[in-house]
Amino acid sequence: MAGVAIQGIRKGFGQQQILRGIDLSIADGEFVVFVGPSGCGKSTLLRTICGLESADAGTVMIGGKDMTHVSPARRGIAMVFQSYALYPHMTVYDNMGFALKLAGLAPAAIREKVMQAAAVLRIEALLERKPKELSGGQRQRVAIGRAIVRQPEVFLFDEPLSNLDAALRVQMRIELKNLHRTLGSTMIYVTHDQVEAMTLADRIVVLRGGVVEQVGAPLELYQKPANLFVASFLGSPAMNLIAGKVEAIDAQQMTVRVAGGALVPVAARRGLVVGAGVTLGVRAEHMALQAAGDNGGMHVQVHAAELLGDASYVYLTPDSGATQLIARVDAEALWQNGQTARILVAPDRWHVFNEDGVALAE
Numbered sequence: 001m002a003g004v005a006i007q008g009i010r011k012g013f014g015q016q017q018i019l020r021g022i023d024l025s026i027a028d029g030e031f032v033v034f035v036g037p038s039g040c041g042k043s044t045l046l047r048t049i050c051g052l053e054s055a056d057a058g059t060v061m062i063g064g065k066d067m068t069h070v071s072p073a074r075r076g077i078a079m080v081f082q083s084y085a086l087y088p089h090m091t092v093y094d095n096m097g098f099a100l101k102l103a104g105l106a107p108a109a110i111r112e113k114v115m116q117a118a119a120v121l122r123i124e125a126l127l128e129r130k131p132k133e134l135s136g137g138q139r140q141r142v143a144i145g146r147a148i149v150r151q152p153e154v155f156l157f158d159e160p161l162s163n164l165d166a167a168l169r170v171q172m173r174i175e176l177k178n179l180h181r182t183l184g185s186t187m188i189y190v191t192h193d194q195v196e197a198m199t200l201a202d203r204i205v206v207l208r209g210g211v212v213e214q215v216g217a218p219l220e221l222y223q224k225p226a227n228l229f230v231a232s233f234l235g236s237p238a239m240n241l242i243a244g245k246v247e248a249i250d251a252q253q254m255t256v257r258v259a260g261g262a263l264v265p266v267a268a269r270r271g272l273v274v275g276a277g278v279t280l281g282v283r284a285e286h287m288a289l290q291a292a293g294d295n296g297g298m299h300v301q302v303h304a305a306e307l308l309g310d311a312s313y314v315y316l317t318p319d320s321g322a323t324q325l326i327a328r329v330d331a332e333a334l335w336q337n338g339q340t341a342r343i344l345v346a347p348d349r350w351h352v353f354n355e356d357g358v359a360l361a362e
């Protein structure tokens, strides 16, 4: 078993800097998920860890050994790609055993490992089929099986489920989680899918422009994003953001005047003074709606309501015409387009970001 430690990793293609100094320490047996916008360097980082790309600077340690200049085959890593890249003319059995055959293992040893992996993945019945005779989910399992037989210390997955339909993704997600539990190997996983990231990860790494923005447990990132980028990247719908200015502040509480002029009570943050510009953030599920009255507060117009069954998303346009907000409310609350409502948020539910977009602690 092996942890992965990377330090000061830089990588560019031509003039373009893609990875700008990445430091990460991944514990033995940990499941770490990389997320970030398209082009931020997730795949490049994964490929650098497994040795398919060589870093311009920095070190890659695997299991305590410096692997920076070691060939991919000798790093004890297996990578599973989005395109499963199965050999079409080979059976499932041969696809899974091929790397072992190349490595010179005896047929009996290959058989044992392939059968073991097939049992873990429940594909014993498919071993004589060719890839074209398999469903997407079955192909995905074969691709993972091909990685498992090599008994790697570390698995790298680059969006392995993105070709599957929604139902199958859910099923494979659960199987991957179980696989991780069974094998206990270190897993590093890239995905665009928020739910995959939240449910699979022990820790999530949020990348942007080749830099790590934040690392933490899924709930920690969701509940305490370190900056505006992480706040708006994680969570669906994205966190509601409203620009404002501190009007008054004491040790416990402050009042923020938001665009449009309404005064909003917010739990005080350290380091702020009257007149400071801030961005307030609130998750859709922490925003309640009330019929508008003369009761002050922030007024909004209902712009659309989506009934999801278990809850409704209400799209709101503030009086000020500022950016649209989304509230998640009770399914029974029937809001009509054009209706005016008042937003209610508990003072300690607001996230507060300074003018540099950095989250401020209470």
Ligand SMILES: Nc1ncnc2c1ncn2[C@@H]1O[C@H](COP(=O)(O)OP(=O)(O)OP(=O)(O)O)[C@@H](O)[C@H]1O
Binding pocket: 013, 018, 036, 037, 038, 039, 040, 041, 042, 043, 044, 045
């Ligand atoms: N071999 C290469 N040569 C030149 N540029 C490359 C090469 N590989 C990747 N890039 C560039 O590096 C940047 C990061 O690419 P990368 O594939 O790591 O992004 P990503 O975060 O995985 O994105 P996605 O979510 O779209 O898969 C992109 O701008 C890409 O065009």
Ligand SMILES: [Mg+2]
Binding pocket: 042, 043, 044, 158
């Ligand atoms: Mg990629």
